Amino acid sequence: MAEYDEPQAGKERRLAAELTRLVHHHRAACAPYRRIVDVVAPGFAAAAAPADVPHLPVSLFKTHELRSVPRDAVFKTLMSSGTTGQAPSRIYLDRASAAAQTRALAATMQHWLGPRRLPMLIADTRSVLQDRTQFTARGAGILGMAPFGRDHLYLLDASEEERGAWLAKHAGEPVIVFGFTFMVWQHLPGGADLRGGILIHSGGWKALADQAVTPEEFRRVVAARTGIERVHNFYGMAEQTGTVYVECEAGALHAPATGDVVVRDPATWAPAPRGEQGVVEVVSTLPESYPGHALLTEDLGRVVAVDDCPCGRLGQAIALDGRVPKAELRGCSDTAAAVLTG
Amino acid sequence: MRVETLVPRRGEAELEEIAAALAAGPSAPPFAEELVEFCHGISRALFGDRRAKRHPELVPLASFLRRASVAALAQEFAAEARPDVVQVPRGLAFHVPPSSVDTMFVYSLAVSLLAGNRNVVRVSPRRSVTTEVLVDALNAAAADHPAVAASIAVVSYGHELEPSALLSRHADVRVIWGGDATIETIRALPLAPHATELLFGDRFSLAVLRPGAEDPADLARRLFNDAYWFDQMGCSSPRLVVGVGDGAWPALEALFDALHGEVRHRGYGLELGAVLAKRTAVYGALADRPVRRMREGGNELTVLELATLDGFDRTHPGAGLFYAATVDSLDALAGFVVRKDQTMTISGFDGTEVASLVRAVNGRGIDRIVPFGEALTFGRFWDGYDLLAELTRRVNAP
Numbered sequence: 001m002a003e004y005d006e007p008q009a010g011k012e013r014r015l016a017a018e019l020t021r022l023v024h025h026h027r028a029a030c031a032p033y034r035r036i037v038d039v040v041a042p043g044f045a046a047a048a049a050p051a052d053v054p055h056l057p058v059s060l061f062k063t064h065e066l067r068s069v070p071r072d073a074v075f076k077t078l079m080s081s082g083t084t085g086q087a088p089s090r091i092y093l094d095r096a097s098a099a100a101q102t103r104a105l106a107a108t109m110q111h112w113l114g115p116r117r118l119p120m121l122i123a124d125t126r127s128v129l130q131d132r133t134q135f136t137a138r139g140a141g142i143l144g145m146a147p148f149g150r151d152h153l154y155l156l157d158a159s160e161e162e163r164g165a166w167l168a169k170h171a172g173e174p175v176i177v178f179g180f181t182f183m184v185w186q187h188l189p190g191g192a193d194l195r196g197g198i199l200i201h202s203g204g205w206k207a208l209a210d211q212a213v214t215p216e217e218f219r220r221v222v223a224a225r226t227g228i229e230r231v232h233n234f235y236g237m238a239e240q241t242g243t244v245y246v247e248c249e250a251g252a253l254h255a256p257a258t259g260d261v262v263v264r265d266p267a268t269w270a271p272a273p274r275g276e277q278g279v280v281e282v283v284s285t286l287p288e289s290y291p292g293h294a295l296l297t298e299d300l301g302r303v304v305a306v307d308d309c310p311c312g313r314l315g316q317a318i319a320l321d322g323r324v325p326k327a328e329l330r331g332c333s334d335t336a337a338a339v340l341t342g
Numbered sequence: 343m344r345v346e347t348l349v350p351r352r353g354e355a356e357l358e359e360i361a362a363a364l365a366a367g368p369s370a371p372p373f374a375e376e377l378v379e380f381c382h383g384i385s386r387a388l389f390g391d392r393r394a395k396r397h398p399e400l401v402p403l404a405s406f407l408r409r410a411s412v413a414a415l416a417q418e419f420a421a422e423a424r425p426d427v428v429q430v431p432r433g434l435a436f437h438v439p440p441s442s443v444d445t446m447f448v449y450s451l452a453v454s455l456l457a458g459n460r461n462v463v464r465v466s467p468r469r470s471v472t473t474e475v476l477v478d479a480l481n482a483a484a485a486d487h488p489a490v491a492a493s494i495a496v497v498s499y500g501h502e503l504e505p506s507a508l509l510s511r512h513a514d515v516r517v518i519w520g521g522d523a524t525i526e527t528i529r530a531l532p533l534a535p536h537a538t539e540l541l542f543g544d545r546f547s548l549a550v551l552r553p554g555a556e557d558p559a560d561l562a563r564r565l566f567n568d569a570y571w572f573d574q575m576g577c578s579s580p581r582l583v584v585g586v587g588d589g590a591w592p593a594l595e596a597l598f599d600a601l602h603g604e605v606r607h608r609g610y611g612l613e614l615g616a617v618l619a620k621r622t623a624v625y626g627a628l629a630d631r632p633v634r635r636m637r638e639g640g641n642e643l644t645v646l647e648l649a650t651l652d653g654f655d656r657t658h659p660g661a662g663l664f665y666a667a668t669v670d671s672l673d674a675l676a677g678f679v680v681r682k683d684q685t686m687t688i689s690g691f692d693g694t695e696v697a698s699l700v701r702a703v704n705g706r707g708i709d710r711i712v713p714f715g716e717a718l719t720f721g722r723f724w725d726g727y728d729l730l731a732e733l734t735r736r737v738n739a740p
Contacts (some may be wrong), residue, residue: 032629039628039636059622064629266614266641279618298618327615328468 003111003257004313008306011315012049015260018285019053019293020046026291029068033291050283051262051271055294058239061089069094069289080137080238089239097289101242104286108256109148112232112246113198119170120149123179123187125156137238138180141202149176155187167192176200177228182207185218188225195227202234215251235320239292243284250310252317259284261318263303274303277321298324345505348477349496350484357505360495361512364434364460367493372429372458372734373416380490381452382409383483391479397472399571403445406720407452415722419730426740431458432733433514438528440520441466443572444473449720450517457733460493462509467500507531515733518542540732542725545577545684546656547717550584553593555690562600564715568687570610571718575660578685578717582665584675590668602639610642616661617641623659631655651678676702683707684725687717
């Protein structure tokens with residue numbers, strides 16, 4: 001099935017059935033998940049829609065080891081960057097789950113990049129891949145995206161001459177530029193003619209929003225520096241690697257075939273009406289080796305299209321409004337500690 | 343080094359100069375008339391501040407500082423005197439109050455001041471509205487009582503340890519309120535050899551009730567004040583409610599139903615960030631703990647009913663999360679209590695039963711037992727200390 005050809009009503013029925021199966025699978029395979037579901041959704045049998053599937057707060061993967069496969073079946077453990085000072089999320093993947101993530105990401109990316117692998121410029125340094133002890137979201141993002149390009153050039157490692165040679169070699173050819181949003185903003189040089197190229201970026205707007213850079217300004221500057229007109233942000237999280245939400249020409253983030261969003265009203269936790277801001281829950285049919293199929297994020301967003309995005313893609317699309325600000329509670333324990341040790 | 347000063351007036355000053363002036367500054371005997379009047383002045387300023395009306399937690403503080411209440415404390419202090427001992431102040435007290443139980447810095451300062459000490463208080467640069475109201479009240483009293491004002495400084499600084507190190511070197515007594523991490527950090531800064539230290543670490547508090555003794559709506563009103571004034575993050579805010587004896591579960595259910603009504607009636611709300619942090623903690627608890635049922639009253643009240651108190655984990659996110667459990671008798675709690683447990687708010691038990699529990703625990707935990715509604719009521723006995731005794735020296739003069 002193509003990525004964005006399925007009308008929302010049918011997609012919800014399909015996802016609900018697959019997610020229902022995952023609830024029962026993880027209930028049987030992961031004891032902490034079972035204890036949670038048995039309290040928050042006692043007697044759960046089947047979900048009619050993704051919104052009916054019991055979800056976990058995404059930060060639970062920072063505090064708890066949640067696995068649905070034996071320890072010796074874990075093929076790799078993904079660590080999400082986490083905010084400074086916080087424990088990272090740990091996501092346990094067996095071979096099948098890792099392969100399913102790769103397939104799903106490929107299906108999504110081929111839609112946007114085409115079937116051919118294009119020369120790829122990476123707005124980062126190779127060293128983020130080498131230090132496995134500090135394996136970051138940036139490293140994971142590059143490892144995930146690199147296979148969709150060829151003849152990779154790491155911008156921060158290349159000398160002026162190397163860059164010139166690479167650009168000359170691929171002059172007139174469409175290329176892919178990939179990088180974290182703030183890395184692209186800081187390091188994508190002006191003066192390179194990359195007309196006909198595609199920029200894929202991710203990692204959140206926070207750093208740029210702090211500098212008051214809007215998505216429109218970002219696109220304008222990228223076009224002025226390089227001639228690139230096709231700019232696609234994407235949204236996704238390490239806890240649901242493989243299921244990514246790519247920004248279309250109309251600026252909306254589209255749910256892929258393997259996943260969807262439920263925007264929840266934080267006062268009632270019921271799905272919010274279309275267009276109204278709420279907390280974003282993401283669902284994915286991919287997680288088999290860990291119970292990450294329905295996760296309440298700490299992001300705010302809105303549903304902006306249901307089968308009716310001006311770009312023509314079907315299903316739901318969202319816009320993000322940033323992170324929920326961290327709250328400071330009062331209390332004895334919240335003392336000078338942080339201040340005085342900092 | 344230059345720091346922000348808040349009291350006796352707002353501005354900036356060299357910390358060395360503040361410390362030197364305080365060390366050489368005037369001092370008064372415990373409960374001297376001018377000290378009592380100064381506290382009464384703070385109280386008047388608080389009762390007269392329109393902003394204070396939005397902060398109900400200021401009312402008990404303002405009452406505590408009134409002339410009548412301070413006079414009662416003075417009488418108690420005098421009654422305990424011995425003819426062969428003169429009680430004198432310790433000297434300079436350095437206070438590090440919690441940055442967020444806003445009122446604590448004034449309680450800590452006032453008790454020490456009434457004992458006759460000179461005082462320097464460090465507050466965080468991130469200050470709540472309540473703290474600003476308190477600073478203004480202190481400055482109003484300081485303007486009327488310049489002699490007392492010369493023995494007080496409230497200063498504000500951030501991350502750096504040097505100012506705390508300097509103040510620690512000058513201090514005769516250091517008072518650290520707050521998290522275990524703060525205590526560990528500041529405790530490492532040397533004090534003078536004769537100096538003493540009062541430490542108030544992370545604590546846990548619980549409420550215990552016997553069904554039928556009091557009306558659930560009335561209990562809920564008082565439990566609301568105990569738990570919600572400081573977002574359930576005060577050391578004495580109850581976080582576990584235990585029902586004792588027959589009918590304990592229905593009684594707990596009625597109490598929490600009434601508490602939900604109270605939370606709504608008072609219009610208490612949490613920021614979304616706190617709601618999400620609590621949800622993560624709640625789901626973590628569901629994964630780890632013997633929870634038999636969860637009940638929610640909006641985002642502001644979450645009750646996790648525990649099948650057993652065995653192995654109870656005292657970590658807690660605040661923000662309106664209550665563990666609930668039942669036991670057969672009050673005595674059954676003796677084995678449950680640990681050092682970390684501070685305040686037990688009770689309903690439906692007589693003095694004999696309470697005394698029997700305290701003897702059974704025998705000092706392994708619990709420093710205060712008070713009725714519902716008084717969890718946050720400050721007193722001279724706190725965390726097992728007699729503050730007035732700790733903040734004075736005894737000179738033997740037969």
